[in-house]
Amino acid sequence: MSKHVTIRGSGVAGLSVAAELTARGHPVSVVDPAMGPGKQACSWWAGGMLAPDCEGFLAEEPVVRLGRDAADWWQDKGAQVIRRGTIVVALQRDARELDTFARRTQNHRWLDREALAAAEPQLGGRFSRALLMTDEAHLDPRRTLLALKARLGDAGVAFLPEADDRGQVIDCRGLAARDTLPELRGVKGEMVILRARDVTLTRPVRLLHPRFPLYIVPRGDGVFMLGATQIESTDRSHATVRSVMELLNAAYALDPGFGEAELLEIGVDARPAFPDNLPRVCRVGDRVHVNGLFRHGFLLAPAMARMAADVLETNSKPELWHEDHA
């Protein structure tokens, strides 16, 4: 009764579609030359923030709404989701950025210096006020992807380097699918992973800055991810000195404890995005595509996976269906 589905790509989109379909009882195989998640996928370099309200500052409304269920979905799939919200701060000179951010976002409350110190002691001494985005969460992208692959393997999903497409094909190859999705473009992101033993942040922190916005995501054991630049470029070969310098500078301004951190990794990749920076489910020929997750891979992959599964099962046209693609 259930038809076989071949999923191309094993980044966050491919694995999420695989997980959703497996949960609905479809036999699935995942085809990727790398045979699983890894540095070839831009989700490997993601922040792992499940932060629909923060993203709503710039993103279109569907990102906020569809992202709301992401934390529950990931938890249901066995991911270790940490629900401590997000702290948003700005340097004294940019205090008005914080007011604008508050005006344009939802589900937050103001923290004064004492409340901030109670939440994140190291920030309390440095910032007189902050926003706590109360409903947000985060996860470790790499741990999550690897655990999900293992879980899918246990459920009988085969991971193959190459294979003839069996049954319905769902293409989740990200930027590589530009061969059939010409509107897709790359948006370069650079990030840094470091170990800062002196820094005790327990939740993602966003520093609003007119030129060098930054987020910091704790990964446990003193490891932090700093991200991320956003440059209109498909280059995924190298991070530039300037970008890394800006990220490190901003982190140092946020907490001087980062000054003595060990640099573990400098990462770079290009996010696949459509012109409206919203993801799409579409059909080209007999393939269904899930693509364009931009900077919202972990946030929107669950909703996109559900839409793709609905398309397959009922031939429905979900919200982010894109009809006239090619």
Add this chain to the structure above:
Amino acid sequence: MPTFYGTEIASRMMLGTAQYPSPKVLADAFRRSGAGVATVSLRREASGGGNAGQQFWSLIQDLDVAILPNTAGCHSVREAVTTAQMARELFDTRWIKLEVIGHADTLQPDPFGLVEAARILTDEGFQVFPYCTEDLVLCDRLLEAGCEVLMPWGAPIGTGLGLNNIYGLRSLRAHFPDVPLVVDAGLGLPSQAAHAMELGYDAVLLNTAVAKAGDPAAMAEAFAGAVAAGAAGHAADPMPPRDMAAPSTPVLGKAFLE
């Protein structure tokens, strides 16, 4: 309407293409403002291979407006010249908006580097749009170096502070009545753009004020309205300010106050 290096532009509004929430919002902003020129940066976008930014640039080229590549992010003459040469290849245009930043924090132009780079680029056949301060002597040197357009700042890039030195801007207009003048940078509100046009400027160039508004496309349209109003006001030859109040209806039959 302004004419830059022999090309007449159908709008007095020029828009930057950075920092929008998405290319679609950017396109909406252009459509609703009717802007006639798009500035495009390439210093960062081209790193890692000249064509790495091509997908985004294609979206800009699809807007069907004149493209003015810029040297944003360049802090030295050499960087600016190299970036301009790359821009000429990539966009097939001799136009270049020349930025040589002299101060990292305020993004203030380096007047000395600017003149030097303008001279080099003009000699190489470029048509230079220098992003400069409102300093009269600097502007004179830029014209000597071959520039036929001047783009003085209203205020530092991205600050939204408006026109910081109205006297200086007015003075430029008075000294260079035949040079196209564009207020570039520092505008935050439509009223400030209207003011620039009322001073007799030919156009305004803005980016952050539109891109960082809550509704960029609506703000772009608001600016376009203000620019049109300011230009029409200037063209209509405004009355001079007076200290003496002048009643607009006759006061026949009433006693004089004195």
